[in-house]
Amino acid sequence: MNVYVAGTGMTKFGKHAENSMELSVEAAAKAMEDAGIAPEEIEELYVGNFAQNLFEGQAHLGPALYGSLGLKNNIKATHVESACASGSFALHEAFRAIKGGFAKTVMVVGVEKMTAKTTPEITGILATAGDAFYEAPCGITFPGYYALMASYYLKNIGGTKDDLAEIAIKNHYHASKNPYAQFQREITKEMYYGSPIIAEPLCLYDCSPISDGAAAMILTSEKKDVELASCEAAVSRMALAERGEDISWLEGVEIAGKRAYNVAGVAPEDIDVAEVHDCFTIAEVQNIEALGFYKHGEGIKAAKEKETYFDGKKPVNTDGGLKAKGHPVGATGVSMAIEVVKQLHNEAHNQVKGAEVGLISNVGGSGPSCVVGILRRS
Ligand SMILES: CC(C)(COP(=O)(O)OP(=O)(O)OC[C@H]1O[C@@H](n2cnc3c(N)ncnc32)[C@H](O)[C@@H]1OP(=O)(O)O)[C@@H](O)C(=O)NCCC(=O)NCCS
Incomplete structure (x- = not known):
């Protein structure tokens, strides 16, 4: 059974007064309207959070x-949690439900309402996605995990902090054209270097922000013009210390990517546009290398050389990425897929000319939970 995208909807990402249910209902109602289907037609619901x-x-x-959405028939409705990859794991479950012939029409909603807490409280909540028994007691938080990986990369693999700045500048530039983005403003190198250090070597503009938002997608077995050709998952060891010497390599992304390419019958060079997990600027580099777009050590130059801009040779994070579109954790994976659908519909704010095949790569925690999905025009 092939899996197609029937409709999509999302809220703007940023700071919202609404709670998680109100945000979810807004996104889901838009997706149902876009798909032209009624609540009673939904056969399963997966909520990534x-x-x-x-x-x-x-x-x-x-x-x-x-209940809030007014769905009917006591369908299967379940919560899917896999840290920052919760949204794409929900998408993965929906993909499998249709692929396996268990349902014809499935709704996926990703949501997170984060901003009602203070930054230290939020940092502590996010840290529960790391290793609570050995790593967290050392005081490490997510900026800390990625700072360790960035330090390793810059010291042993290549590149400079200036290359990270170019990634932040590129993603803010893309977000400046995206009305759904949290930060619709460009940044300069002076602003980047003038911003506070969060966890050395990462500064404020290397980090994704704290965000609220929801994104929804309806998948169907009925033929539509965009197919979700694959949606594959992989895991790797939770603790950084258990991952071998090169802690900057995202093995889970590499494996999920190979599975997704294999199921869809495509190769890295076939991907016209990609949305990858840039929770910190270094993560964009880690993803585009593990996905096979660039050799290890070469992805860090891609933004500086303008290759990952929407009009470059390998467009990445055309909606602004987590960095500037925002990162309401559970909503992120679904919003990545929505941006790729817009690209394939030729309706994106930073449109990649002639995009036929797109990819999403969503990562949970410091790299252990990974989903790679491939969408294409059908
Ligand atoms: C980086 C971080 C610590 C900043 O939080 P903070 O110091 O409380 O920042 P504030 O909310 O007080 O914002 C201060 C200013 O910086 C801006 N800002 C906050 N985070 C930003 C970011 N990531 N990028 C750009 N600007 C940001 C705010 O808009 C605000 O600007 P203003 O003064 O013009 O209104 C926080 O965004 C963070 O923890 N990010 C990482 C989230 C994370 O780990 N996610 C999981 C990833 S795996």
Whole structure:
């Protein structure tokens, strides 16, 4: 059974007064309208969310959203959690439900409402996606994990901090054209170097922000003009110390990517546009190398050489990425897929000319949970 995209919808990412249910309903209602389907036609619901129990006191989002959305028939409605990859793991479950012939029409919603807490509280909640028994007691947080990987990369693999600055500048430039982005403003190198250090060598403009938002997608077995050709997952060891000497290499992305290419029957060079997990600027480099777009040590120059701009030879994060579009954790994976769908519909704000095949790569934690999906015009 082939899997197609029937409709999409999302909220703007940023700081919202609405709670997670209100954001989810907005995104889901837009997706149903876009697909032209009624609530009773949805046969399964997967809600990707990391930690609404800790952010808002609401766990168990599947049934909560089933009721809020007015879905019918006591369908399967469940909450999918895999840290920052929760949204794409929800997409993966929906893909499998249709591929396996269990359902014809499935809704995926990704959501996170983060901003009601303070930055230290949020940092602590996010840190629960790391290793709580050995790493967290050392005081490490997510900026810290990626700072360690960035330090290793810059010292042993190649590149400079200036190359990281170019990635932030590129993604802010893309976001400046995207009305759904949290930061619709460009940044300069002076602003980058003038911003505070968050975790050496990463400064404010290397980091994705704290965000609220929701994104929804309806998948169907009925033929539509965009196919979700594959949506594959892989895991790697949770603790950085268990990952071998080169801690900058994302083995889970490499393996999920190979599985996704294999199922879709495409190769890295066939990808016209990619949305990859740039929770910190170094992560964009790690993803585009593990996905086989660039050799290890060469991806760090791609933004500086303008290759990953929307009009470059390998466009990456054309909506601004997590860096500037925002990163409401559970919504991110679904919003990546929405941007690729827009590209394939020729409706993106930074349109890649003639885009036929697109890829998403969404990563949970410091690299252990990975989903790679491939979408193409059908
Ligand atoms: C980087 C970080 C610590 C900044 O938080 P903060 O110091 O509390 O920042 P504030 O919310 O007080 O914002 C201060 C200013 O910086 C801006 N800002 C905040 N985060 C930003 C970011 N990541 N990029 C660009 N600007 C940012 C705000 O808009 C604000 O600007 P203003 O003064 O013009 O309004 C926070 O965004 C963070 O923790 N990011 C990482 C999130 C994360 O780890 N996600 C999981 C990834 S795996």
